[in-house]
Amino acid sequence: MELVEAIILSVLAASTPLLIAATGELVTERSGVLNLGVEGMMIVGAACGFGGAWLTGSIFVGALFGIVAGTLMSLMFALMALGLAVNQVATGLALTILGVGLSGLIGAGFVGERITPAAHLNIPGLTDIPLVGRVLFGEDAFIYFSIALIIGVWWFLYRTRAGLILRACGDNHISAHALGYPVLHIRTLAVMFGGACAGLAGAYLPLAYTPFFIPGMTAGRGWIALALVVFASWRPGRLVVGAYLFGAVTILQLHAQGWGVGIPSQFMSALPYLATVIVLVLLSRARTGGSTAPAALGTVFVPDR
Amino acid sequence: MQAHQRMLDPISNGLHSGESPLLRTVGLTKRYGDFLANDSIDIEIWPNEIHALLGENGAGKSTLVKAIYGLIQPSAGEIRWHGDRIVLSGPSEARSRGIGMVFQHFSLFDNLTVAENVALGLDGTESFKDMSARLEQVSKTYGLPLDPRREVWQLSVGERQRIEIVRALMQDPKFLILDEPTAVLTPQEADQLFIVLERLKAEGRAILYISHKLEEVKRLCDTATILRGGKKIQTCNPRLETAASLARMMVGGEIKEVKAAAGRQTTIPRLVVNDLSLAPDEAHGVWLEHISFELKGGEILGIAGVAGNGQDELFAALSGERLSNDPGTVVIEGIAAGHLSITRRRKLGAAFVPEERLGHGTAPRMKLSENALLTGHAASGMVHHGFIDTAATLKTVDRATETFDVRKAKRDPEAASLSGGNLQKFIVGREILRNPAVLVVSQPTWGVDAGAAAVIRQALLDLATAGAAVLVTSQDLDELAEIADRIAVMFHGRLSEPLATRDATREKLGLLMGGSSLEPKEAVHAVGA
Numbered sequence: 001m002e003l004v005e006a007i008i009l010s011v012l013a014a015s016t017p018l019l020i021a022a023t024g025e026l027v028t029e030r031s032g033v034l035n036l037g038v039e040g041m042m043i044v045g046a047a048c049g050f051g052g053a054w055l056t057g058s059i060f061v062g063a064l065f066g067i068v069a070g071t072l073m074s075l076m077f078a079l080m081a082l083g084l085a086v087n088q089v090a091t092g093l094a095l096t097i098l099g100v101g102l103s104g105l106i107g108a109g110f111v112g113e114r115i116t117p118a119a120h121l122n123i124p125g126l127t128d129i130p131l132v133g134r135v136l137f138g139e140d141a142f143i144y145f146s147i148a149l150i151i152g153v154w155w156f157l158y159r160t161r162a163g164l165i166l167r168a169c170g171d172n173h174i175s176a177h178a179l180g181y182p183v184l185h186i187r188t189l190a191v192m193f194g195g196a197c198a199g200l201a202g203a204y205l206p207l208a209y210t211p212f213f214i215p216g217m218t219a220g221r222g223w224i225a226l227a228l229v230v231f232a233s234w235r236p237g238r239l240v241v242g243a244y245l246f247g248a249v250t251i252l253q254l255h256a257q258g259w260g261v262g263i264p265s266q267f268m269s270a271l272p273y274l275a276t277v278i279v280l281v282l283l284s285r286a287r288t289g290g291s292t293a294p295a296a297l298g299t300v301f302v303p304d305r
Numbered sequence: 306m307q308a309h310q311r312m313l314d315p316i317s318n319g320l321h322s323g324e325s326p327l328l329r330t331v332g333l334t335k336r337y338g339d340f341l342a343n344d345s346i347d348i349e350i351w352p353n354e355i356h357a358l359l360g361e362n363g364a365g366k367s368t369l370v371k372a373i374y375g376l377i378q379p380s381a382g383e384i385r386w387h388g389d390r391i392v393l394s395g396p397s398e399a400r401s402r403g404i405g406m407v408f409q410h411f412s413l414f415d416n417l418t419v420a421e422n423v424a425l426g427l428d429g430t431e432s433f434k435d436m437s438a439r440l441e442q443v444s445k446t447y448g449l450p451l452d453p454r455r456e457v458w459q460l461s462v463g464e465r466q467r468i469e470i471v472r473a474l475m476q477d478p479k480f481l482i483l484d485e486p487t488a489v490l491t492p493q494e495a496d497q498l499f500i501v502l503e504r505l506k507a508e509g510r511a512i513l514y515i516s517h518k519l520e521e522v523k524r525l526c527d528t529a530t531i532l533r534g535g536k537k538i539q540t541c542n543p544r545l546e547t548a549a550s551l552a553r554m555m556v557g558g559e560i561k562e563v564k565a566a567a568g569r570q571t572t573i574p575r576l577v578v579n580d581l582s583l584a585p586d587e588a589h590g591v592w593l594e595h596i597s598f599e600l601k602g603g604e605i606l607g608i609a610g611v612a613g614n615g616q617d618e619l620f621a622a623l624s625g626e627r628l629s630n631d632p633g634t635v636v637i638e639g640i641a642a643g644h645l646s647i648t649r650r651r652k653l654g655a656a657f658v659p660e661e662r663l664g665h666g667t668a669p670r671m672k673l674s675e676n677a678l679l680t681g682h683a684a685s686g687m688v689h690h691g692f693i694d695t696a697a698t699l700k701t702v703d704r705a706t707e708t709f710d711v712r713k714a715k716r717d718p719e720a721a722s723l724s725g726g727n728l729q730k731f732i733v734g735r736e737i738l739r740n741p742a743v744l745v746v747s748q749p750t751w752g753v754d755a756g757a758a759a760v761i762r763q764a765l766l767d768l769a770t771a772g773a774a775v776l777v778t779s780q781d782l783d784e785l786a787e788i789a790d791r792i793a794v795m796f797h798g799r800l801s802e803p804l805a806t807r808d809a810t811r812e813k814l815g816l817l818m819g820g821s822s823l824e825p826k827e828a829v830h831a832v833g834a
Contacts, residue, residue: 018745062489076760160422161429164417164421164424164425165425167414167417168414168417168421168425171414171415171416171417172412172413172414172415173415174412175411175413176412176414177398178376178396178408178426179412179425180375180376180395180396180397180400180424224555294416295415
């Protein structure tokens with residue numbers, strides 16, 4: 001029983017950065033912008049988040065540093081891809097390369113330092129319930145926040161007018177512009193939200209997952225988050241399922257190695273991407289019509305004024 | 306021109322004395338760099354009026370209505386609403402003042418529902434539920450039925466336009482702009498639209514109506530303003546004009562009349578299609594079902610129909626972009642060609658002009674000479690031992706330029722740099738200069754101005770006179786009536802029996818375009834198809 005609980009706990013912890021980063025990217029892509037720089041924004045968020053917490057001793061300040069760092073990175077993307085209408089794929093890739101280098105520079109001063117990781121909830125009585133107690137009532141704040149975040153995003157996209165306008169921009173920016181919506185403003189806000197989420201997801205790693213910073217510690221999680229958005233076919237509900245599934249695969253891979261199961265670890269690492277490819281094939285086969293992806297995704301928009 | 310100086314100034318006519326027009330532009334000018342898209346335009350629009358805005362492509366119609374709808378800011382001049390000067394910050398301000406617009410290229414969102422699309426066009430002060438209820442009520446009141454829960458991609462073109470109109474009506478506009486609303490409708494659908502417009506006019510609203518269809522303007526509109534080259538030429542009463550006199554004002558000169566040579570002889574069958582059926586290659590494509598026709602040399606067959614009824618699929622099957630398993634379904638010059646590639650079909654003497662000029666008819670970023678090579682390499686001696694004969698490709702460009710009056714900045718520019726009409730003249734010219742035995746052409750004058758359209762139609766007639774078989778797909782019934790010997794209609798992937806052009810009245814064609822049969826006995830089958 002204790003092993004099951006431990007596995008669930010570690011799956012939740014491994015899934016949370018994926019969920020937060022992918023939630024941000026989902027909003028960005030729903031507005032019609034493809035930002036491939038998630039990995040870069042995450043790693044800079046990790047470095048700045050750790051730096052903030054190490055300097056002030058506050059996990060909260062660390063998380064804020066991560067959010068601000070991710071947002072600044074995404075603003076750079078917005079300036080290039082939206083303001084100057086540069087190719088979004090190229091800009092996103094450049095952002096990742098920049099982020100990897102920048103995080104090494106920022107983090108150089110505190111590699112090897114340790115902080116006290118984020119505290120876990122503890123409600124006497126509830127947290128002690130066997131099996132479910134620690135899973136439901138003994139997590140860190142990031143995990144609860146990530147759940148609230150995806151519910152909030154779902155509500156925003158499908159229950160508010162602003163969300164409808166955002167989806168409209170992602171479906172057809174020419175129509176949205178013709179109706180008088182400020183497409184580039186809306187997209188800039190969506191990109192900033194994506195950056196903030198990626199920064200927070202990155203900061204989660206040194207603040208809660210492992211209480212120290214090492215360069216490259218995001219280890220491809222940004223790319224998995226990108227795959228996750230496609231896997232979820234741009235739906236918040238499926239995104240939650242996908243995030244925990246992908247998180248579980250990562251943990252399974254560690255345990256499989258421990259138990260000496262003869263599956264190469266590289267194969268396990270490749271599983272999320274393989275799953276995404278399979279889901280894409282299934283989706284396009286089962287498609288009844290319309291488009292699954294936001295129709296304007298990744299296309300450049302220049303309003304005629 | 307003297308006969309047309311019947312200037313209709315409502316104030317001096319005393320028609321509206323004492324009132325101010327609903328909307329008025331004074332010296333409205335829009336400049337893009339050195340280019341004057343609108344040059345000091347004055348226009349007045351009164352309540353209870355359907356006002357036509359006429360002009361060729363590039364005359365400045367779109368620019369003018371965009372400025373009135375607040376989508377672009379004028380460089381100079383002003384807009385007056387109820388006599389007061391207004392500056393529109395954007396479409397939402399225009400809408401809140403009572404100016405509505407229905408776009409030519411629909412501003413709809415394919416993956417959103419009808420209700421969501423309508424909500425996006427409103428200012429969002431009422432709840433989604435109230436809005437949906439009002440939507441059903443408005444669509445019922447004006448006889449424009451809509452299901453608010455369906456997603457737009459599932460709807461027909463006519464239904465999509467209904468969304469646009471209902472969306473505009475829900476804001477209770479005093480002034481409604483319609484940009485070429487009937488371009489995509491069947492004659493019957495257009496008639497229904499006219500009933501709605503007459504009703505709106507009777508309710509005291511004003512309508513600004515952009516159209517290329519002059520007969521329609523004469524029927525519907527009370528006033529017409531003609532633009533040419535960004536300037537207002539005049540305002541007149543279209544009911545006192547003829548379609549020809551309106552066209553003259555638009556073009557600024559006589560349009561060459563298209564003339565068929567007398568006594569055109571039909572010869573042997575050059576293009577025969579036998580029971581062609583083909584599954585679509587994309588999710589929402591149209592099945593071609595049992596299409597058969599025979600086209601002789603010296604003959605022009607027109608194919609009418611609302612877009613999206615299988616015309617694109619038929620073109621692909623004829624050109625060889627889609628291959629058939631049964632070679633006998635397409636016979637070119639007596640040879641079964643259903644399984645042959647585009648190049649092999651060209652070698653048999655066929656030539657093809659697709660609807661889309663940029664991206665299908667030409668590679669936009671390649672030079673004209675290179676584009677000439679792309680369709681001419683197989684049969685026109687432009688390639689020797691795998692090497693391109695540049696001189697020969699350039700010669701083709703020069704010949705097309707000369708014969709078809711293609712206007713361009715330099716000898717061999719990129720295809721994308723030509724205007725629509727000139728590029729279309731080049732593409733049609735490129736194929737005709739190959740002296741094809743069979744020419745399949747789709748929408749030959751779509752979005753082309755009247756002068757260029759006349760040149761292209763004449764070229765098609767001349768080609769038929771010279772003995773070629775010509776198949777023309779067009780949504781423009783007037784065009785088909787002008788050049789075709791017989792007209793057939795496509796509906797849901799089926800092709801009707803061709804009618805001789807003299808028997809093909811608008812009513813008959815309209816019925817066929819809407820899916821009805823001309824023989825009452827078979828009506829049930831045809832609708833069920």
